[in-house]
Amino acid sequence: MLRIFTAAAPPFMKNGYLVADQRSDAAVLIDPGDEVDDLIARAADQRLVVQAILLTHAHLDHITGVAQAKAAFDVDTWLHRDDDVLYRAVEQQGLMFGLRVKAQPPVDRFYQAGQQLTVGGLTIAAHATPGHSPGGVCLEVRDDGATELFVGDTLFAGSIGRTDLPGGDYETLIRSIETVLFAFPDDTPAHPGHGPSTTIGQERRNNPFLSPESA
Ligand SMILES: [Zn+2]
Ligand SMILES: [Zn+2]
Numbered sequence: 260m261l262r263i264f265t266a267a268a269p270p271f272m273k274n275g276y277l278v279a280d281q282r283s284d285a286a287v288l289i290d291p292g293d294e295v296d297d298l299i300a301r302a303a304d305q306r307l308v309v310q311a312i313l314l315t316h317a318h319l320d321h322i323t324g325v326a327q328a329k330a331a332f333d334v335d336t337w338l339h340r341d342d343d344v345l346y347r348a349v350e351q352q353g354l355m356f357g358l359r360v361k362a363q364p365p366v367d368r369f370y371q372a373g374q375q376l377t378v379g380g381l382t383i384a385a386h387a388t389p390g391h392s393p394g395g396v397c398l399e400v401r402d403d404g405a406t407e408l409f410v411g412d413t414l415f416a417g418s419i420g421r422t423d424l425p426g427g428d429y430e431t432l433i434r435s436i437e438t439v440l441f442a443f444p445d446d447t448p449a450h451p452g453h454g455p456s457t458t459i460g461q462e463r464r465n466n467p468f469l470s471p472e473s474a
Contacts, residue, residue, distance in 0.1 A: 261381070261402050262286075263450070264305070266297035270358075271320035273452055276409060278381070279307050280402040285379025287311045288328050289398065289409050290452060295324025299331045310378045312336040313385070314366075315411025316395040317346035318424070319353055321452060325363040335367035337376075339387060342394030343369070345426065370396060386439045388413045390432025391420030397440060407448045408459070414440055414449060416457035419468045436469060 264277040275294045279286035286307040288298060302309055309332040314321060317338060325336055338346055345352070346366055353360030370385035377383075380403065385396040391412045398409040412420035414436055422429040440449070445460025464470060 260405055261400060261407055262305075263407070264298065264301045265450070266294035266301070267453075268292070268294035268297070270356075271453075273320040274450065274454075275324065276450060277301055277305075277307065277309070278400060278409075279305070280380030283379035284308050285310050285381070287313050287378050287381065287383065287400075288332070289313050290315055290321040290411065291324030291328040292320050293323055295327045298324075299327065302332075308332075310334055311376065313383070313398055313409075314338045314342075314346075315398060315409060315413075315452060316392040317342035317349070318392060318412065319349050319356070319358075319360055321411065322346060322349060322363055323360055326361065329364055336364070337368045337370055337385070338366045339385065339394030339396050340369040341389065342392055345392060345394070388432075388435035388439050390422060390428055390430075390435045392424065393426040395420075395435070399443075406443070407450065408440065408443065409450045410440065410452070412452040414457075414462060414466075415451045415453060416455050416462070417466055418454075419466070420452075433469070441469075 262279040265274050273292045276289040277298045286309050382401045384399045388397045443459045447459040450456045
């Protein structure tokens, strides 16, 4: 069982996650955005020590809290290399939405294929799932035999990520979901970047973009 704390803030209502195992005080922060103050406060009151900032992708709503998170925890930020151009263009991304957004500190580490990160009792793998953005990943987080997925904007409860932003591609997104996410068992929890959590089985059966009936 993971310990998972989430928060979201307007205008994007993007889920930021603070994730820890059951026994240690080690935690990771996933996709800190405008809700980052809530997650930092939660880490303090749960006495969790954040050891890494893990990004599922580099759209602005998922990264605007990186500077504050780094100031609070002084840890490395991880991203897939293929989203680094987007990451560096966060101010321009803001302009597309009519928002003034601050540049964020450079990414420290790029995920490598097949690499496993260990944080406290957690084992984490970043699986490339391009389609919503070129360097999108889904994070597989394991603790004591339990596996949960943090799927960013690749998959939502009853929907899928948009593919009309720069670098997005619909066919690629569907292939990522079917080959990477649907390889996990039905009871695997999936925590999206927006909206409620779901399971792989729920989406395999009922997601109108993915269910066999819609093919
Ligand atoms: Zn996105
Ligand atoms: Zn998003």
